Amino acid sequence: MVDAIDIELIRFLKDNSRLSFADLGRKINLSPSAVRDRVQKMEDLGIIQKYGITIDNKKLGYDLEAFILLKIFPGQLKHILEIIKDFPEVKEAHRITGSQNIHLKVVLKNQIALQKLLDQLMVFGDTNTFLILSEI
Missing domain, CATH: 3.30.70.920 (Lrp/AsnC effector binding domain/regulation of amino acid metabolism (RAM) domain)
Structure with a gap:
């Protein structure tokens, strides 16, 4: 279902969910479109359920x-x-x-x-x- 790259994407998104697909791709050596496809797949599967903010x-x-x-x-x-x-x-x-x-x-x-x-x-x-x- 998910692989090590997906886990790495989740880790970066947990730290900053506002990173662009291009920024994420640079961090894990994937194209922005490949990152978008992986994130979309995890959203569709319900692995990524929502994005949020941290308030002080x-x-x-x-x-x-x-x-x-x-x-x-x-x-x-x-x-x-x-x-x-x-x-x-x-x-x-x-x-x-x-x-x-x-x-x-x-x-x-x-x-x-x-x-x-x-x-x-x-x-x-x-x-x-x-x-x-x-x-x-």
Whole structure:
């Protein structure tokens, strides 16, 4: 399905999805049209599902990032799965195995905003919060 060249293309696209086919081709010694064909094939197969951007949240005034683990109260899981996408602070949400049900990555302006979010989430279950100090 994919070969080493495709894996290399994915690596470069993960680092900078705005690289042109010509730039990608120069990095892996392929013509721009060959790169385009390979990228299109991976898109068609669903290997590449979307392209994105990375935001510096601190420059937007969001100084606090945290992981929140939720252990959902019985009968609340379906409801929280439906509404979690409506919380603007939630940047990533995953249903997980283990003693908790949900893993969230949140971005907030400050501790007061974190407290308000936790107050909203505690209606659905117990929370366990981890502040993110830095990205490695």
